Amino acid sequence: MMRKIVIGFFISFCLVAQAQFWTETTSGFPANFTGLSKFHVVDANLAWAIGYDGFNTANNIQxxxxxxxxxxxxxxxxxxLGDTTLGISDLSGVDxxxxxxxxxxxxAGQQGGIWKTIDAGVTWTQQTAASFNNAASFPNIVHYFDANNGLAIGDPTNGYWEIYTSNNGGATYSRLPSASLPAPLNNETGYLAQFAHSGDSIWFTTSAGRIVHSANRGVTWSVYQSPLSDFGGTTIFGDLSFATANRGVIQDNTGNIFKTTDAGQTWNGVVFSGTGAPYGGAISYLPNTFHMVSTGGEANFAGSSYSLDDGTTWINIDTDQHVDVAFFNDTVGYSGSFSNTTNNLGVFRYTGSVLNEASVAELVEVQLFHNNRTExxxxSTDQLFKKVRIYDLHGRMVLTSTNKLIHTNLIRSGVYIAQIFTDSGRKTSKFIKH
Incomplete structure (x- = not known):
């Protein structure tokens, strides 16, 4: 099912990039205002993503x-695909x-499905074994764990979720029987490309605020209720991401954060602080870390921010419009923007260094004092102190030291974030220099 897109489009023609975190470059589209979203980051070098008309989202492009x-x-x-009026749901790159x-x-009367390219997108061949040929068929997700093993996930038909599996690169598909799947609720549907994966685990979301989960590449499935009533409604919607097979996060459209440590069975709200906040659009963990990045694409709630402590403390990056976010590791990540052929814009690439430190599960006991009179x-800490790094609110590192007493006379007045490293881990704290 497709959630109504409520992004209000705006463009800044400012050429100053967020060089300390994001650098914006051209997305390659020939027309202006083409948005880029639904990233699939295959490896440190390769990523695929889908374009859409950012000026008029009702205008279908492929x-x-x-x-x-x-x-x-x-x-x-x-x-x-042989039919220019089909909508694009999702994209999964292999190489x-x-x-x-x-x-x-x-x-009415159209049939969607799954198509495959083996020549970098020059030609696409329909995978007819993933038939999606019921009148109610609606493919939402395609995900390949590797070159051979993949899933195609659609809305329920004939009373159960329409999910196909392949173990030979799409040469054949088998629809999962209803006995292998949790029963859908009345009128429950999924959403376009709204899912998360980690290793052999995959989760997809529904219009009833539920999360359908498989820990074994789709062989067996469970279903859990999330804190949201709907993952894609017009008034409430959300996104999810998983760092590991058990630890995940939900972000709703107002910027609330919920976390799980049991693969999505239970969720707890996060009381967060910091100089930033989640933006309510897309959210992405850096896999196998406690770092996450949040973005917002709404015209009145646009920007990006990051957390280094599992969503407890947030640091703002910018207030640019970001329509998606995806990270492969602590050096490779992307966020969607809108094409501008004059200024060669359209996609943000992570070029910072603040996400590169190792994560810790618990914050260490550290106290921070700033004396504005003596600058x-x-x-103060009982742990073995190693170093401190100080960042401004744009994520730029302005000072680093291995001393516990630091002179701040060379930095301007403002709000700063200190990352304090000890032998037990790291704590992020805020201080104000007047």
Whole structure:
């Protein structure tokens, strides 16, 4: 099912990039105002993503872009599916030449399905074994764990979720029987490309605020209730991401954060602080860390922020419009923007260093004091102190030291974030210099 897109489009023609965190470059699309979203980051070099009309989201386009060099350059292409009116649901890359795309019907009598390319998107061949040929069929997700093993996930038909599995790269598919799946609720549907994965685990969301989960590449499934009543409604919606097979996060459209440590069975709200906050759009963990990045694409709630302590403390990055976010590791990550052929814009590439430190599960006991009269920052801890790094609110590192008494006379007045490292881990604290 497709959630109504409520992004209000705006563009800043400012050429100053967020060089300390994001650097914006061209997404390769020939027309202005083409948005880039639904990233699938395959490895440190390769990523595929879907284009859409950012000026008029009701206008259907069938375009993609991909990078083979860690986001330095992007090459756009067209999904040639034989029917230009099909909507694009999701995209799963396998390598630089091979990818799968899910398409959904936008008109009565249409049939969606799964298509595959083996020539970098020049041609696409329908995978007819993933038939999606019921009148109610609506493909939402395609995900390949590797070159051979993949899933195609759609709304319920004939009383149960329409999910196909393949173990031979799409040559054949088998629909999962109803006995292997949790029963859908009345009128419950899924959403386009709204899912998370970690290793052999995959989760997808529903219109009833539920999360359907498999820990074994789709062989068996469970279902859990989330704190949200709907993951894609017009008034409430959300996104989810998992760092590991058990630890995940939900962000709703007002910026609330919920976390799980049992693969989604139970969720707890997070009381967070800091100089920033989650933005309510997309959210992405850096896999196997406690770091996460939040973005917002709404015209009145736009920006990006990050947390280094599992969502407890947030630091703002910018107030630019970001329509998606995805990270592969602590050096490779992307966020969607809108094409601008004059200024060569359209996609944000992570170019910072603040996400590169090792994560810790618990914060250490540290106290931080700033004396504005003497312009000195004093760090007090019973742990073995290693170093401190100080960042401004744009994520720029302005000072680093291995001393617990630091002179701050060389930095300007303002709010700063101190990352304090000890032998037991790291704590992030805020201080104000007047």
């Amino acid at each position: 375009q993609f872009s991909k990078t083979d060099d860690s986001g330095f350059t992007w090459t756009a292409g067209v999904f040639d 630089s030449n091979t990818a799968f795309v899910a398409a959904y019907p936008r008109q 000195q920052l004093e760090i």
